[in-house]
Amino acid sequence: MIAAVANSVLSVMIVDDEAPARARLRDLLADMALVLPTEVLAEAGNGLLALDAIAGRRVDVALVDIRMPKMDGIELARHLSALEYPPAVIFVTAFDAYAVQAFEVNAIDYLLKPVRAQRLLAALQKARQNRPLTSTQLVQRQQAARTHLSCHERGRLLLIPVPEILYFKADLKYVTARTRDREFLLDESLTHLEQEFGEQFIRLHRSVLAAKDAISGFEKSPSDDAETQWQVMLRDIPDRLPVSRRQWPLVKSYVRQAAS
Incomplete structure (x- = not known):
């Protein structure tokens, strides 16, 4: 038998797209209340809803399924790690194929369904003892491209769907x-964005990446800068983006192939 721990309550968020699975975890947490008191502060059926549910709250542990619609558990864990007080993430899934990805996002533990009470208790005790790394401490790893990027704005965490982004532009320390509607400041590297989203974006200039499907045409640059004789026109917005002489053959070739 595992001895009871200190009587402080561990706050929990449960994220699973199946209501019976969420109910099962609530029941297990209730059964172990005398050994490890917990309080379920939020529940959600996918990663997007989870980020809304956790807004303005400080949660100790997130019990997260992996295969979910709209935003899966792996991507959710990456966004949670960017919070000021990131919760410890414990994956609870029916699939064992994601274990490597789970620990690459610094998950505390990886539980397979159906979850046993003793196994969940051990994971929660581990979460209590080991706080997760913050986003500034995470090592950059090769992972599947995100579906959303996050932006901190006036105390809120905003999510930007990647398909809605027309271009990235580097300026000093920010990108x-x-x-179509507005700009967002990201604490991201243009180089890392190019590595992650190279299938969707093309480099126009040392400081600019454009969404491939946002390019509507080209026009001569009105400036006398010999480095940028051409600029890209974009759908939906009037912005013009410079194309460097070095990138011009690649960009022109891509557009010709896409149009053929």
Whole structure:
């Protein structure tokens, strides 16, 4: 038998797209209340809903399924790690194929369904003892491209769907992501964005990546800068983006192939 721990309550968020699975975890947490008191502060059926549910709250542990619609558990864990007080993540899934990815996002534990009470208790005790790394401490790893990027703005965590981003532009220490409606400041590296989203974006210039499907045409640059004789026109917005002489053959070739 595992001895009872200190009587402080561990706050928990449960994220699973199946209601019976969420109910099962609630029941297990209730059964172990005398050994490890917990309080379920939030529940959600996918990663997007989970980020809404956790907004303004400080949660100790997130029990997260992996295969979920709209935003899966792996991507959710990456966004949670960017919070000021990131919860410890314990994956609870029916699939064993994601274990490597789970620990690459610094998950505390990886539980397979059906979850046994003793196994869940051990994972929660581990979470209590080991706080997860913050986003500034995480090592950059090769992972599947994200579906959303996150932006901190006036105390809120905003999510930007990647398909809505028309271009990224580097300026000093920040990168701007431009959608049809507005700009977002990202704490991201243009180089890392190019590595992660190279299938969707093309480099126009040392400071600019454009969404391939956002390019609507080219026009001569009005400036006298010999380095940028051409600029890209974009769908939906009037912005013009410079194309460097070095990148011009690649960009022109891509557009010709896409049009053929």
